[in-house]
Amino acid sequence: MIRKGRIIHLNGVGSAGKSSIAKALQQIAAGPWLHVQMDTFLEMLPLAWQDHPEAFAYETIMEEGKPSVRITGGPVGERLMQGMRDAIVALAAAGNDLIIDDVMIDQETKDAYAKALAGFEILRVGIHAPLELLEERERRRADRFPGTSRWQFGQVHRNMRYDLELDTSRMTAMECAEAIQRQFGL
Secondary structure, three states, X not given: OOOOXXXXXXXXXXXXXXXXHHHHHHHHXXXXXXXXXXXXXXXXXXXXXXXXXXXXXXXXXXXXXEEEEEEEEOHHHHHHHHHHHHHHHHHHHOOOEEEEEEOOOOHHHHHHHHHHOOOOOEEEEEEEOOHHHHHHHHHXXXXXXXXXXXXXXXXXXXXXXXXXXXXXOOOOHHHHHHHHHHHHOO
């Protein structure tokens, strides 16, 4: 009988440092941990569908005098995200240990993950950073819509329970990975 894979679920605002932490954790964890990035799935969409109402639409609004990018998903985007969750289930069911790198923005997404991953060992890690730092990181990255972190900031951690919470303004990616390794005995 194949043992089910373990799942470390990193949740946080875009530019919080989830991918860097996942890569650092892969370097120090015993055994292979696969890094499953939401961004990898989003990049599967053709360029013409990267900002499309049927997939994901990005609308800039102003909040407190600063841009905030509201993201809405259409049926193509919903299918893509459901496919990601299904792929995660298949990988873990085959015995692969996974580090999921995602932004769980709303209760519907959180509920979909809870349903899909029922029966698996899930270690939930909240990745935090102050909004000002997230916005600075976002400005430095060419692959981000400025204002996305502002829109996500108040929503991502709402109604979440974590096994561990880390602040990337106080710790490097490697220090975060080491904290995860210690906490969960990896």
